[in-house]
Amino acid sequence: MSNIAGKAYAMNVVTPAKWYWVWVNKLFFWFVQLPGGAAYLKGLLTLSLIHYARWAIVSPKEFPHLDESQPKEKLKYSYMFFFSNFNGSWDQYVDSFHAAIPQGLDLFWFKNVKYPKSVPLQPFHAYITYNQIWTSHYYSAYPLATSNDIKSARHLTRELRAFSESSARADPLEFHEAYQRLLRDVQQDISIMERTPIVSLSAQAVEQRLDQADAERADQ
Amino acid sequence: MSIDLQDIQGNIVKGYAQYDYPKARYVFYHIRNEVAGRAFVKGIAPLVTTGIPWNKKAKPNAADAPPPATTNIAFTYMGLKMLGVPRKSLQTFPEEFVMGMKLRKDILGDDGPSDPRHWDRIWRDTSVHLWISINGRDPASIETRYQEISHLVAESDGGIIQLSGHHGPDGSTDLPYQSASLIYKNGIPQAREHFGYRDGIGEPYFMASSGHPNRVIGGGKPTRGDPATRKGWEPLETGEFILGHRDEAFETPIAPQPPLLAFNGTFMVYRKLHENVGSFNRYLDTVGENYPGGKELLAAKFSGRWRSSGAPVTRFPTNATAETFEFQLNEAEARLYAERENPSKEAKEAYVALRTQMAAFDYNHDLEGSRCPLGAHIRRINPRGALEHGKEAFNTPGALTNRRRILRRGLPYGEVADDSRDDGDHGIIFIAINASISRQFEFVQQQWINYGNDFKLANDKDPLTGNHGVDSNQQPTGRMILQGNSTATENPFFCAGIPRFVETRGGDYFFIPSLTALHMLSNGTVDPT
Ligand code: HEM
Numbered sequence: 007m008s009n010i011a012g013k014a015y016a017m018n019v020v021t022p023a024k025w026y027w028v029w030v031n032k033l034f035f036w037f038v039q040l041p042g043g044a045a046y047l048k049g050l051l052t053l054s055l056i057h058y059a060r061w062a063i064v065s066p067k068e069f070p071h072l073d074e075s076q077p078k079e080k081l082k083y084s085y086m087f088f089f090s091n092f093n094g095s096w097d098q099y100v101d102s103f104h105a106a107i108p109q110g111l112d113l114f115w116f117k118n119v120k121y122p123k124s125v126p127l128q129p130f131h132a133y134i135t136y137n138q139i140w141t142s143h144y145y146s147a148y149p150l151a152t153s154n155d156i157k158s159a160r161h162l163t164r165e166l167r168a169f170s171e172s173s174a175r176a177d178p179l180e181f182h183e184a185y186q187r188l189l190r191d192v193q194q195d196i197s198i199m200e201r202t203p204i205v206s207l208s209a210q211a212v213e214q215r216l217d218q219a220d221a222e223r224a225d226q
Numbered sequence: 227m228s229i230d231l232q233d234i235q236g237n238i239v240k241g242y243a244q245y246d247y248p249k250a251r252y253v254f255y256h257i258r259n260e261v262a263g264r265a266f267v268k269g270i271a272p273l274v275t276t277g278i279p280w281n282k283k284a285k286p287n288a289a290d291a292p293p294p295a296t297t298n299i300a301f302t303y304m305g306l307k308m309l310g311v312p313r314k315s316l317q318t319f320p321e322e323f324v325m326g327m328k329l330r331k332d333i334l335g336d337d338g339p340s341d342p343r344h345w346d347r348i349w350r351d352t353s354v355h356l357w358i359s360i361n362g363r364d365p366a367s368i369e370t371r372y373q374e375i376s377h378l379v380a381e382s383d384g385g386i387i388q389l390s391g392h393h394g395p396d397g398s399t400d401l402p403y404q405s406a407s408l409i410y411k412n413g414i415p416q417a418r419e420h421f422g423y424r425d426g427i428g429e430p431y432f433m434a435s436s437g438h439p440n441r442v443i444g445g446g447k448p449t450r451g452d453p454a455t456r457k458g459w460e461p462l463e464t465g466e467f468i469l470g471h472r473d474e475a476f477e478t479p480i481a482p483q484p485p486l487l488a489f490n491g492t493f494m495v496y497r498k499l500h501e502n503v504g505s506f507n508r509y510l511d512t513v514g515e516n517y518p519g520g521k522e523l524l525a526a527k528f529s530g531r532w533r534s535s536g537a538p539v540t541r542f543p544t545n546a547t548a549e550t551f552e553f554q555l556n557e558a559e560a561r562l563y564a565e566r567e568n569p570s571k572e573a574k575e576a577y578v579a580l581r582t583q584m585a586a587f588d589y590n591h592d593l594e595g596s597r598c599p600l601g602a603h604i605r606r607i608n609p610r611g612a613l614e615h616g617k618e619a620f621n622t623p624g625a626l627t628n629r630r631r632i633l634r635r636g637l638p639y640g641e642v643a644d645d646s647r648d649d650g651d652h653g654i655i656f657i658a659i660n661a662s663i664s665r666q667f668e669f670v671q672q673q674w675i676n677y678g679n680d681f682k683l684a685n686d687k688d689p690l691t692g693n694h695g696v697d698s699n700q701q702p703t704g705r706m707i708l709q710g711n712s713t714a715t716e717n718p719f720f721c722a723g724i725p726r727f728v729e730t731r732g733g734d735y736f737f738i739p740s741l742t743a744l745h746m747l748s749n750g751t752v753d754p755t
Contacts, residue, residue: 013679048617049619049620051619052615054615054679054680054682055679055680094673097665098669101629101665102625105475105620105629106619106621106626125476126476126477127475152679155679158684186715189717190711190712193594193718194594194709197707198685199685200684200685201685203333203672204332207332207333210332
């Protein structure tokens with residue numbers, strides 16, 4: 007069981023909120039998608055360690071009841087599900103949120119039960135830790151890639167395709183110039199990917215044990 | 227907010243080298259038994275240099291007179307344990323401090339030639355409990371203080387052991403202490419390290435900092451104001467560097483218990499970093515020949531500052547601009563040195579104005595890195611708001627950088643006998659002071675020196691200090707892109723095959739207690755209940 011795969015970390019946080027307050031959160035979710043709300047998203051989008059972040063509110067009625075064998079529950083709260091994939095460590099991520107977009111966070115988690123506000127940091131850490139659900143399975147198809155690397159790779163592919171089409175019949179001088187231009191256009195996108203720095207010594211130890219177990223299985 | 231500088235050890239708030247203490251001796255001890263340990267600390271306590279501002283004109287024995295030699299003391303986790311600090315209190319110390327530097331090697335990137343197996347013997351075979359630093363005006367003052375301390379060791383009757391095992395020049399491997407010193411040229415101490423860079427420029431400025439108020443420029447945290455003026459900067463909160471005070475998260479930092487043990491104390495990183503001067507010079511010579519800007523510009527692109535003057539390349543991007551600046555700086559420094567007994571107001575002001583220019587910048591006009599590359603040492607280690615990528619998207623431009631600052635207190639060590647060779651014993655005794663070793667020093671070392679994702683540079687490392695590896699043919703794999711100017715027709719330049727210029731030779735993590743805590747430790751009265 008690990009929250010980590012390759013260079014990414016998966017975080018799930020589930021927090022209760024009184025049902026009669028969640029319209030405020032919903033209104034905010036709606037608002038940030040309008041042009042006027044862009045300021046809140048800009049901070050989020052500029053945090054380049056994030057692959058993905060999503061908030062969803064589920065009311066008591068909306069929880070699935072799969073069949074009769076599932077005991078009926080009486081839920082008192084609506085629940086906010088927060089799900090995010092990011093690069094780096096838990097601390098790096100939570101601390102970046104807290105420092106970069108504290109007001110945004112306080113609106114996202116507005117009136118959630120016992121939400122302490124995003125500043126100061128220690129109570130906020132405690133709140134996230136308390137409400138975090140560990141990931142039981144997490145897979146990364148590109149373990150060497152961060153979100154930045156993927157964006158770079160996409161840009162590089164686009165530019166390279168365009169270049170190879172446009173320069174196919176160029177004379178040497180034109181080709182040279184176009185190639186130099188290409189270099190300048192993609193200079194931010196051509197660093198090399200390698201393994202992730204270790205996220206923590208405990209995560210590293212788990213990975214080593216799993217690798218060891220894999221190797222033993224392969225031997226048999 | 228005021229802070230009791232008499233309760234704080236002086237090395238936290240003062241870089242002694244800047245106060246005319248060009249030399250240091252670092253001595254390490256092992257505590258054999260608690261009683262002797264506490265008696266030793268009690269003997270040292272009155273010698274400890276505090277943070278009170280010095281008055282050069284004070285009478286020699288006055289409390290605020292600069293002493294001939296300073297003395298500071300710090301403990302490893304095992305050292306605190308040996309002094310009898312109760313378990314309940316020990317358990318409140320942070321994980322990285324408890325583990326010590328050696329066991330953190332996979333986080334710090336101490337692999338290959340930097341692996342603890344190759345460290346100086348003192349860091350391999352023994353258990354360091356206690357660090358004492360003596361900084362002095364001259365070797366004689368250091369020796370006098372050293373003798374006083376050695377006398378206390380002798381009195382301990384074997385209860386305290388001074389640890390030897392430092393490597394030194396000429397292949398010696400068992401020196402009794404580590405010496406360090408500014409490098410001298412024509413008898414004058416230079417703020418320089420062995421690769422030839424001017425050093426000791428960038429320094430965080432926080433609420434309890436002393437010195438000229440202009441030091442907030444470039445030293446503080448960025449506001450959205452003009453970085454060339456004081457409006458562009460604010461002092462950092464004291465709690466980033468000293469425990470028990472408000473930090474940048476608007477709270478008092480997580481700290482050991484009881485509060486009085488931690489209050490006014492902090493954590494220190496000590497690291498002996500060897501510099502491969504021969505490899506460095508060879509790389510500059512070979513690659514500098516092909517680089518359109520030449521060897522010196524290449525060296526400047528590695529660090530973010532010109533070697534000879536320390537002028538930031540982002541502000542002084544060409545040889546010509548840098549040379550003019552250097553000329554002015556040399557004049558101002560020479561004048562200040564000539565007037566050092568009683569400097570005139572004009573001499574001081576001229577120097578401060580130039581000094582300020584060296585710090586008065588950010589990277590908002592250089593987002594693509596065509597002047598100062600995105601991967602340059604000082605741009606990585608103190609991005610000054612550049613992690614906002616010019617977007618004004620965060621609550622504050624320093625959101626991702628204000629909590630990653632460190633105070634540097636080290637000095638160069640050793641001498642370079644032959645600058646075409648890597649061997650010998652020379653480099654930097656790197657000393658960093660911060661409230662959290664893991665959040666500040668270790669994060670910078672792991673994420674910003676040995677990795678590049680925050681700068682959108684994938685796995686590229688710091689060219690100067692990164693732990694560059696080798697491929698299967700033992701060829702070095704370090705690389706760096708010197709970004710070109712996309713609006714002009716200046717192309718990026720690719721540095722490949724960068725070898726590891728800096729190797730770790732030892733070190734550990736220490737706790738620097740306040741004077742009050744030092745007394746508690748020596749009396750054995752630490753009690754968290
Ligand atoms: C032998 C190894 C190293 C060398 C040769 C070196 C060299 C330099 C140089 C030339 C400067 C610019 C001058 C100045 O601002 O004082 C500098 C600045 C700096 N270095 Fe290093 N450095 C080394 C290791 C490190 C390490 C390991 C760290 C931290 C983990 C570090 C952190 C810093 C910081 C914080 C600054 C000031 C940046 C600023 O605030 O502008 N250095 N270093």
